[in-house]
Amino acid sequence: MIRIVIADDHGIVRQGLAGLLEGVDDLTVVGVAADGAEAVALARELRPDVCLLDVRMPGLDGIEATRRITAAAPETRVVMLTSFREDQRVLDALAAGAIGFMLKDSDGAELVRAIEAAARGDVPLDPRAARAIVQGSTRTEPRDEMTAREREVLELISHGLPNKVIALRLGISEATVKAHLTRIYRHLGVSDRTQAALWAREHPDTSRRDAS
Numbered sequence: 470m471i472r473i474v475i476a477d478d479h480g481i482v483r484q485g486l487a488g489l490l491e492g493v494d495d496l497t498v499v500g501v502a503a504d505g506a507e508a509v510a511l512a513r514e515l516r517p518d519v520c521l522l523d524v525r526m527p528g529l530d531g532i533e534a535t536r537r538i539t540a541a542a543p544e545t546r547v548v549m550l551t552s553f554r555e556d557q558r559v560l561d562a563l564a565a566g567a568i569g570f571m572l573k574d575s576d577g578a579e580l581v582r583a584i585e586a587a588a589r590g591d592v593p594l595d596p597r598a599a600r601a602i603v604q605g606s607t608r609t610e611p612r613d614e615m616t617a618r619e620r621e622v623l624e625l626i627s628h629g630l631p632n633k634v635i636a637l638r639l640g641i642s643e644a645t646v647k648a649h650l651t652r653i654y655r656h657l658g659v660s661d662r663t664q665a666a667l668w669a670r671e672h673p674d675t676s677r678r679d680a681s
Contacts, residue, residue: 476508505529524551539566546587569593627669
C-alpha cells in the first residue's frame with residue numbers, strides 16, 4: 470500500500486485529489502495539508518511514501534516544504550504538482566529534492582502512474598516540464614556545484630563501494646557519508662545511489678583525467 474500526503478491551499482483541489490486517489494487499489498491518503506508548514510509536520514509524523522505538493526502555497530511554499538521534508542524524512546518521495554509551467558520552478562523543485570513534477574491538468578491515470586513511479590524510486594516528470602530539465606542540464610555541470618568531498622564520495626559510489634568502506638577511505642563517519650549522498654542526489658536530480666553511480670559512470674570527471 471502506497472501511503473500519500475497531499476498539500477494544496479485550495480480545499481476543492483485537496484478533496485478532489487483525495488477522492489481520486491482513495492478510489493485506486495494500493496493507494497491510501499493518510500493526510501491532507503493546506504500549506505507547506507502543515508505538509509512538513511505531517512511528513513515528519515506520518516512518514517508517507519509519497520508527498521504530493523502544490524508548488525505555490527501561502528507562507529511556506531512547496532519548494533521550501535520539499536527541502537524540509539527530504540531532510541526530515543528522506544525516505545519520503547516528493548512529487549510537485551502545479552498549474553504553472555515555469556522552467557525555473559521545475560529546476561528549483563528538483564534541486565530542493567523533489568523526485569518528480571506533474572502539471573495539474575494531467576489526467577487521473579497519469580497522476581496515479583506518477584505516484585506509483587515515485588514510490589518505486591523512479592522519476593515521474595511531465596513531458597511538458599521535461600524541457601526545463603533539458604535546458605537546465607546545459608547550464609551547469611553538477612560537479613561544479615559540489616564540494617571536493619562530495620565529488621570524492623560520488624567517485625567512490627561509482628565504483629560500487631558501500632558507505633562503511635567510503636567512510637573508512639575518507640576518514641569520516643557513515644552518518645557524514647549519508648549526508649554527503651543526500652546533497653549529491655539533489656545536485657544530480659536523482660533519488661538513490663544507483664542512479665547517482667550510473668550518472669557518474671556516464672559523465673566521467675574530466676578534470677581528474679586532465680590533471681593526471
